[in-house]
Each structure stands twice: as structure tokens, then as C-alpha cells.
Amino acid sequence: MSVDVGLYYINLKHRTDRRTFMEAQFERLGLTVERIEAVTPADLTEAQIRDNCLPYRRLGRAPAEVACSLSHIEAWRRFAASGREVCVILEDDALLSSQMPALLDELANGLTGGVIKLDAMDHPLRLAEAHRSLGQHFAVRRLYTCTSRATAYALDRPTAEEMLVRYEFLHIPVDLVVFNPYGPLKGRIQVNQLTPAIAVCLELAGRPQVGVDPSLLSNWTRGSVAASNLEQDLVAREKSLLKNLRFADRVLMLRSALAEEFISGPSKFMQDYFWGVKKHTVRFVP
Template identity: 35%
Template sequence: MRVLIINMAAATDRMAFMAAQMRHFGFDWERIEAVTPATLTPPAADPVWHRWQRPLRVTEMALCASHMAAWRRVLVLDAPCLVLEDDAVLASGLPGFLQSVDELGGVEHISLETRGRKKLVARVPHPGVPIRRLWQDRTGSAAYVVTPAGARKLLRHAATVGGPSDAIISATYDMASYQADPAQAIQLDQCAAYGVPQAIPTTSLIDVVRKPAAMDGYSTLRRYGFRRRRIMAQIRMGLRQVLRVFTASRRHIVPAADWPEIYVKTLDAKGTD
């Protein structure tokens, strides 16, 4: 399975870490140039970025656009791909997991990560592979498998309502989404919480831009739109839980037991192995 790594050119330490993981696992991979606020298309003023449930940081817009670039690449390759942000830490068993799901029918997206929040997943796991139907996620877009069919649905959703990448994925309800259980990836900032070796220090590239002051500078009509969409999204999530009360439950997905210790000694951020 091809691996697509979203990386900002300036983040050489992260790219070196990801390249080290790719060499360790022997993955076939390529780098996706991350969109930055300076290269964001459409620009931040475009209406598509103001149709979410709240005002977005320009860095959130850029990350969403970066994932959209990865989804378009999935369509070009016309095959399932593993999409990674450049702070994803990968479990030792990931190659075997990917092999087991590579040709699995009826699956369009598999979240590989866990991040300390419960997810609404099927009570009964898949009979053949260690995944569960994922009915509602809330956070995390650092590591997932997506098929061309899933990529089309994600692009269609994001093109009309630009939002945080993880929220776009979580709210694409017409996509057949699953959760790896146990989780096969976490982000670097979760290593301490889960007792996983952390190769490099990390800081959030989203948080380098301050969160927009609540509704400041927006018209009354646009502020109403944000609030209405927020309320409707909460109602949809609540209904999904109620409708699946007998077949799904909210649970914390535990991470896999084994994680390789990969330490970066050189900063080689060149594109593709």
C-alpha cells in the first residue's frame, strides 16, 4: 500500500523522523507538500472557509487543503493509500495490519489512531480483521487509510464546507468508515500519555496562529450561520448515537502493545525514497 506523507518544507526534523519510519518498515512512500497560509487556495477570504461551525485559523484551512491534496493523489493512484501527517508514530504491527485490509471490500476509510477521546464504534468487531465500524469520531487526522471511493466523498464534502481536516473526515457520514482496534498510530504529542517512545520533541503547527476571537468581525447573519451549523452538527451526532444504542458504544480505543524505538540522527528531508 502506498504511503502519502503530508509535510511542510520547513519541518525538516519531522520529515527526517517520518523517513526513518518508512525505512524501518520498508514502505513505498511519497511526500505531499503541505499547503501553508501563504500558498492556500482558495485564499482565506473565500466563502468556503467560512461555512464551518466556527471561525477557522488559517493554519486549519491550510491543513484541510493539504489533506485534500492527498485525497486527489489517491484518485490519481486509483488505489487505497495510507495518509500520514508528519507527526504520526507508527506501531510495530502496522505492516501486517495494512496487508490484512488492503483488499477488504466495503471499507472506504480506516482511522488508525487514538487520541484520548472515546469513539462511537460497533460493539462487535469485524470478523476477519482487527477493525470496528466507526460511527462517530471527533479528533485525529494524522493516520488513516482511504480508498478512491472514500477520497471522492471527502473531496466533495470539503469543497462545499471547508473545515478542520479531522472534522471533515468525521462528518462525512456517507463514507464507510472503520477504526483500527487496537490503534496502529498516535501523534507525537500523545507519546507520553500512552508510554510510547518519542523520537523528537513536537509543537503544534496549528496553534502557531492564534484562535480567532469569537465571532469578532463577522456580520450578524454569518454569526447566526456558525451557531446554527454548530447546533445542527451536535444534533446529528446525538442522533447517530441514539440510533445505534444497541449495536454501537462509545469506547476508548487502546493503542497497540508494541512500538519500535526510532531515533533520528540526521535531518534528511528529501522527498521520496
């Protein structure tokens, strides 16, 4: 039995350039999408700042990062209240594949639980053998790598409701909570990866590991009001990435990397030889 798949994207009110970019993609793909206005640092309460942000909390976050987490929580809340069984959540710098409508049709048959990360990364991910096919071209694999970015993902309503009840981690970036199989939600939700990917963050789209044809990227962004501003964003973020990486992020990612790469004896053996966990490069499909 097919279900209605909700499609949401998160966008800051003042980023009209990104809104134009995303809605041009939705129109091209024939998709009906609900916009969720992103939370800003000005929207945070004094308690949220005191409990989660530097300098009040050791290893805390910047207010903008807490606002980002709250934006995703609002998307989960909107979805849970909609009555739909499955949804896809996008950030406003997601480059979308022409296969997105086909994937949504497959998701309409329902999910088996958990979260499915839909976007490509520029580094290999440890993935189990496929445990579900979505049509002829897509597979769902259990994710065993802590990975950043919440550019595009699908989830079902029970998972959204579980995260709304359990989520108490505003002092940690939302992507390092939801897409971290060794993190604070371990054992509560199952984290999966779609292969191949049907979305990619524009910041990664130009990297050869991701598999985006440069001419295709140029065609999709040419003429868009957002194109020049997005390009400036990407250059600025690329230059400041390592400079602005907080000590808290380094500690969390190192701890997750140690759990991932140096799992003691039986666990690593089980993953590699019984569950078929191997490193895969997840590429974007046009």
C-alpha cells in the first residue's frame, strides 16, 4: 500500500537566493515541497544559549549551530504532525538528481524504520551489504561511519517521533548525532545510506569523488539568482573549514573514528565478515 511522502526543505528567511535555487529545482522535477523557515540565533531563548553555547557550556556550540539543530527538529515536528508515514528533508544547498521523483515513488511503499541518508560524500563510507532495494537502481545499506552533513535524508514517522522524544543534544551538531552510528542515539535508530546518492551538498559537488559532471553542475546553476551567492558561499566555507573546526568537533569525530576504525575484536570481526561491512564510495547519480 502506497503512502503520501512529505517533502520539506529548510531555508533561512533572508536567503532568498537559496530559496530561488531550490524552488527552480523543484519546478524542474515537478515536485511539491513545503518550505520550513530556519531558526536563527535571534530565535534562541536565554536557556538554550546558556545550556548549549560557548562560553557557558564547555565544548558548546555557536548559536548558529544550535539554531540549525532546532531547524531540523522543527522539520521532524512538522512531519510528525502531518499524518504522513514517510518524509524527505532537504537543506537549501542540496543539488538534486533527476532521479528524485522516482525515488519518492519507491519511498511511497514505506520504510522499514530508521533514517536513510540520501546525499553523496567525498570520502569512503563503511557500509553493510544492501538489505533493501528501492526500484531497480537504488539500494539501502546500513551505515557504519560517523559522517557529517544533513543535506538530504528520509525517515519514517515512528523514527521522527522517537527522535523528538529522545533528542537532548543541542550542544552537538545535528548531523553528528543523527548520522553517527556510534553516537548518542546508538541503539535507538538505525542509520542507513542510499546508494547511489540522489543529492549532494553544493560545497562537495565540484569534487571528483562525488561524481557530478562539471558541465551538468554549470547547466543547473547557470542563470539562477542563487548561483553567484552560492559560489561565494562555497569559496568562503572551503577556506574557513579547517580554521573554524572547533575542538569539540575534533574530539567527537576522533572518538567516533576510533569507534569506527578500531572496534575491538569480535565487533569488528562481526561487521567485516558476517555483515559484509566494507568501504564504499557513494557517488551522485545525475
